[in-house]
Amino acid sequence: DAGVIQSPRHEVTEMGQEVTLRCKPISGHDYLFWYRQTMMRGLELLIYFNNNVPIDDSGMPEDRFSAKMPNASFSTLKIQPSEPRDSAVYFCASKSSSGHQETQYFGPGTRLLVL
Amino acid sequence: SQQGEEDPQALSIQEGENATMNCSYKTSINNLQWYRQNSGRGLVHLILIRSNEREKHSGRLRVTLDTSKKSSSLLITASRAADTASYFCATATHTGANSKLTFGKGITLSVRP
Numbered sequence: 001d002a003g004v005i006q007s008p009r010h011e012v013t014e015m016g017q018e019v020t021l022r023c024k025p026i027s028g029h030d031y032l033f034w035y036r037q038t039m040m041r042g043l044e045l046l047i048y049f050n051n052n053v054p055i056d057d058s059g060m061p062e063d064r065f066s067a068k069m070p071n072a073s074f075s076t077l078k079i080q081p082s083e084p085r086d087s088a089v090y091f092c093a094s095k096s097s098s099g100h101q102e103t104q105y106f107g108p109g110t111r112l113l114v115l
Numbered sequence: 116s117q118q119g120e121e122d123p124q125a126l127s128i129q130e131g132e133n134a135t136m137n138c139s140y141k142t143s144i145n146n147l148q149w150y151r152q153n154s155g156r157g158l159v160h161l162i163l164i165r166s167n168e169r170e171k172h173s174g175r176l177r178v179t180l181d182t183s184k185k186s187s188s189l190l191i192t193a194s195r196a197a198d199t200a201s202y203f204c205a206t207a208t209h210t211g212a213n214s215k216l217t218f219g220k221g222i223t224l225s226v227r228p
Contacts, residue, residue: 106157
């Protein structure tokens with residue numbers, strides 16, 4: 001398997017622009033997680049889905065952030081409008097619940113810089 | 116707030132030495148996991164220990180869990196330069212549909228050749 005795939009790997013944009021991050025989880029995994037990593041705050045869980053349904057979005061910073069999972073093989077995280085403080089590395093991770101597995105598999109991340 | 120807090124924040128050792136990293140947490144857990152992150156990459160799962168376990172081994176890794184002290188330690192024996200990375204502990208308070216991990220801020224390990 002190719003693992004969790006994220007695109008783009010790097011994104012540079014100007015304040016006020018819309019940013020869309022994409023994630024393809026590992027085939028067969030029924031959980032998908034979006035994290036944000038910064039030096040100041042560490043790794044924060046933004047939202048996670050189970051069987052394409054959002055379960056907990058309490059980590060989403062504000063209404064400028066939204067996430068969707070239209071099918072089992074694709075998810076997006078959108079920031080509109082973007083702000084400099086959104087600059088971070090955004091990770092997507094997936095997990096399978098079969099066999100009571102608890103390991104999360106992370107993608108390579110998207111490094112976002114908002115100018 | 117962070118559930119897991121790692122200690123020390125940074126560790127520098129010589130190749131061949133053992134590296135010990137600690138993690139403390141605040142609430143009861145179902146399991147605790149350790150992950151590694153190489154510079155510019157995603158996190159990679161290393162080992163999981165459940166709340167009813169006290170010690171686990173995987174290759175050069177040894178993890179202990181003390182639920183009475185709410186703490187865990189990760190020992191890497193005979194370290195190698197390739198072990199240079201950041202290490203994170205992550206706690207899970209539930210399993211199933213409410214399953215999510217809370218990560219600490221990580222420990223930066225440098226192994227000098």
